[in-house]
Amino acid sequence: MARTDFxxxxxxxxxxxxxxxxxxxxxxxxxxxxxxxxxxxNSGAVLxxxxxxxxRLVSSEWIHDICDIAEKYxxxxxxxxxxxxxxxxxxxxxxxxxxxxxxxxxxxxxxGVGLSISNxxxxxxxxxxxxxxxxxxxxxKSIMDEMTGYFTGKQKVPARLRIAVACxxxxxGACHCSDIAIVGIHRTVPRINDEMASRICEIPTxxxxxxxxxxxxxxxxxxxxxxxxxxxxxxxxxxxxxxIKIMDPVNDGVSIWVGGKVSNARTAPMFSRLAIPFIPxxxxxxxxxxxxVKNLVEVWAANARDGxxxxxxxxxxxWERFFKLADLPFxxxxxxxxxxxxxxxxxxTQFKF
Amino acid sequence: xSLVQVKGTQVELDEDGFLVDPEDWSEEMAAYxxxxxxxxxxxxxxxxxxxxxxxxxxxxGVAPMIRKLCKDxxxxxxxxxxxxxxxxxxxxxxLAGLPKPTGCV
Ligand code: SF4
Ligand code: SF4
Numbered sequence: 001m002a003r004t005d006f007x008x009x010x011x012x013x014x015x016x017x018x019x020x021x022x023x024x025x026x027x028x029x030x031x032x033x034x035x036x037x038x039x040x041x042n043s044g045a046v047l048x049x050x051x052x053x054x055x056r057l058v059s060s061e062w063i064h065d066i067c068d069i070a071e072k073y074x075x076x077x078x079x080x081x082x083x084x085x086x087x088x089x090x091x092x093x094x095x096x097x098x099x100x101x102x103x104x105x106x107x108x109x110x111x112g113v114g115l116s117i118s119n120x121x122x123x124x125x126x127x128x129x130x131x132x133x134x135x136x137x138x139x140x141k142s143i144m145d146e147m148t149g150y151f152t153g154k155q156k157v158p159a160r161l162r163i164a165v166a167c168x169x170x171x172x173g174a175c176h177c178s179d180i181a182i183v184g185i186h187r188t189v190p191r192i193n194d195e196m197a198s199r200i201c202e203i204p205t206x207x208x209x210x211x212x213x214x215x216x217x218x219x220x221x222x223x224x225x226x227x228x229x230x231x232x233x234x235x236x237x238x239x240x241x242x243x244i245k246i247m248d249p250v251n252d253g254v255s256i257w258v259g260g261k262v263s264n265a266r267t268a269p270m271f272s273r274l275a276i277p278f279i280p281x282x283x284x285x286x287x288x289x290x291x292x293v294k295n296l297v298e299v300w301a302a303n304a305r306d307g308x309x310x311x312x313x314x315x316x317x318x319w320e321r322f323f324k325l326a327d328l329p330f331x332x333x334x335x336x337x338x339x340x341x342x343x344x345x346x347x348x349t350q351f352k353f
Numbered sequence: 354x355s356l357v358q359v360k361g362t363q364v365e366l367d368e369d370g371f372l373v374d375p376e377d378w379s380e381e382m383a384a385y386x387x388x389x390x391x392x393x394x395x396x397x398x399x400x401x402x403x404x405x406x407x408x409x410x411x412x413x414g415v416a417p418m419i420r421k422l423c424k425d426x427x428x429x430x431x432x433x434x435x436x437x438x439x440x441x442x443x444x445x446x447x448l449a450g451l452p453k454p455t456g457c458v
């Protein structure tokens with residue numbers, strides 16, 4: 001029998017000695033330059049972590065390359081961050097400058113620390129998921145090409161700004177709680193292959209998968225039927241029943257959401273909300289999407305106060321001014337019409353003309 | 354898609370080896386699936402689980418929740434895994450001829 005259920009290796013086996021020795025005993029950290037953190041412990045130990053961008057989806061050659069770099073400057077130690085950046089952990093201060101020089105020379109992007117636009121949390125897209133309405137890696141690359149200056153610290157931002165991409169409304173990742181989120185959406189009612197559904201789909205599960213109650217059983221065909229008036233094209237039924245197809249290359253595309261955050265700093269966490277209902281898929285560069293994201297970053301950066309996240313800024317100025325400043329049309333699509341929609345309506349006479 | 358010969362008849366399987374048409378299920382089919390899902394001998398305990406899954410699916414149109422399966426058959430999840438090493442979904446449901454599990458599996 002193969003050995004099973006032994007869990008991941010203990011992280012303590014893989015942290016550098018300097019972290020082991022000063023574990024839970026750090027005094028402070030500073031950011032001496034963009035992308036570099038300097039941690040100082042109570043005992044006076046100094047550790048530098050150098051953060052570089054990663055495309056998340058990488059080859060084993062790439063992994064070998066960062067391992068070689070870590071071997072050379074960090075006694076073989078590195079880590080990945082929760083936004084899939086790489087951090088080289090430098091215990092020997094004399095190796096910091098040579099490491100930075102080699103990273104520069106090899107075109108690794110150093111940055112993503114503190115007030116910056118760090119990596120895009122994203123998903124599988126057309127690389128690997130059958131639900132993908134849009135691609136993830138392609139959009140992420142296109143957006144980050146525009147945001148490189150904000151990543152490396154060449155361009156300043158008033159606060160940190162998180163961008164996330166999810167290729168369908170399952171929203172794997174962080175889209176519902178990011179400053180700017182790109183989410184793939186369908187706009188066509190799904191088609192059912194009744195004969196196939198009768199063979200391979202659990203009918204009650206399929207009926208129960210629909211958030212709007214648009215699906216009911218079709219006992220005659222041992223299949224289901226969809227009320228197009230009630231369907232909002234979420235695609236959930238297609239996840240549980242492979243005989244239901246929703247893909248439509250012409251009407252599929254993305255929506256853009258703004259103002260989410262997860263931290264409790266200054267204000268409570270917020271969900272992101274709809275800013276742009278639909279932009280078509282335009283591979284390989286998604287130029288309309290990237291232009292829209294750039295515009296959102298720029299109006300926020302030009303108008304927000306120091307330390308003010310996207311959602312906090314919108315909260316201060318109000319949504320009507322946000323739509324005006326961002327030069328976005330406000331449409332019927334922006335008005336919530338799901339179960340508890342009422343709580344999102346304005347129940348006050350306070351508003352700006 | 355692939356075709357297998359079981360007792361002289363050709364049966365169509367999908368890429369994960371599940372039945373394309375549940376009507377193709379037979380006890381011989383279960384015996385064939387046992388060979389691909391690391392079930393050495395089909396014992397009474399195996400048949401208890403298989404028959405339970407088939408009855409449940411016939412009655413309700415869905416596969417039972419794991420908890421329900423364990424409660425009704427009296428087997429713990431550990432015992433189910435001992436009977437069907439690839440688990441209740443990929444193993445037991447396949448042997449019972451139920452549709453392939455869907456969702457974020
Ligand atoms: S967001 Fe949707 S399409 Fe993208 S990986 Fe998750 S389930 Fe798949
Ligand atoms: S796409 Fe969504 S709303 Fe439409 S029928 Fe399927 S589950 Fe219901």
